[in-house]
Amino acid sequence: MDAEPTSSSRSIPARLAGVLSACRDAWSHASKLALDVALPSLCVACREPVEGEGVCADCWAKLSFIAPPFCPRLGIPFVYDPGPDMLSMEAIANPPAYARARAAVRYDDVARTLVHALKYQDRTDLAPAMGGWMARAGRELLGEADVLVPVPLHWRRGWSRRYNQSGALARIIERHTGVTVAAEALRRIRPTEQQIGLSRPQRASNVQGAFKVAPDRQHLVAGRRVVLIDDVLTSGATVDACARALLRAKAKAVDVLVFARVVDGHRTPI
Structure with a gap:
């Protein structure tokens, strides 16, 4: 043995x-x-060496962070403080389906560089800095949120890009806040044209009926406060169409949080 x-x-x-x-x-x-x-470490915008993570001093100075005073509904910055709860003319004339929108920065040259790199150049390494700035800008909304829903891509576009930039930003915000991401709650049920170059009415028509919450996913949003996540807010047509789909699925309320928003007088090509 x-x-x-x-x-x-x-x-x-x-x-x-x-x-x-x-x-x-x-x-x-x-x-x-x-x-x-x-x-x-390199600057996330110009790729020059920088101490720590983030942007270099030159690019930081060029970023236009949005801070109060701004429209409490649309998050559009005011030139002067008009007083508490004063809405912008745009919010009064064309109120959106969503309750509130917030953005980290104005969509200017540096912001455009960051957005395009994240969206079209596989620069997912930019998401942590951008998502962190969004988490700070959206503290008010995120403090009341039950779930984060990224604006979805159509599956064909998602296949070609290999990832959804809005989903990448949402996951960073989830790490900062603990609010859960429901990436599959909202679907883009038909392909849409690129919004680039379209007028405001054309943008609205382009995305009308393009989004839906499937019946087996309604439990993810029903009765819950949703924060919709996207990279850029231009006319608001896309997030408005998304908000309507979420509200039809019985979401309690829908807010919008984006990295950058176009402000009249500061428009650059998107």
């Missing part, structure tokens, strides 16, 4: 595994340190 292995012999593989694991951890740490030295 074979002899039973002793306790000391049985412990050798475990000890060896522990040593190997410690070596792997040390190697991983050393490799990361070497990469940090060899590849310093």
Whole structure:
């Protein structure tokens, strides 16, 4: 009969595994340190070296962060403080389906660079900084939110891009706030043309009826306060169509949080 292995012999593989694991951890740490030295952090906009994460001083100075006073409904910045609860003329003349909208920055040249890189150039490394700024800008909305819903892509466009930039931003905001992302709650049920170059009425017509909450997904939004996440708000046609679909699915309320919004007088091509 074979002899039973002793306790000391049985412990050798475990000890060896522990040593190997410690070596792997040390190697991983050393490799990361070497990469940090060899590849310093770069500005998310211009790619110049910068200490820490974020944007360089020049690009930071060019970003136009939106702060009060602004329209409590649309989040459009006011030139002066008109007093509490004063709505913008746009909110009065054309009230949206959603309750409130907030944006981190104006859609200017630096913001446009960030948005286009995230959306079209696979620069998902930009999402943490952009999503963090959104989380700060949307504190009021996110503090009352039950669920985050990113504006969806049609499956064909999602296949070609490989990811949804709004979903990437929503996941960063989830990490900052703990509010759950319901990425599959809202679907784009038909492909739409690019909104670039379309007039306001054409944009609204383009996305009319393009979004739907499937019956088996209504439980994700019914009776809940939803914050709709997108990268840019231009005319508001897309988020308005999304909000209507969510409200038809019995959402309690829908707010909108975007990285950048176009402000009249500061329009750049999108």
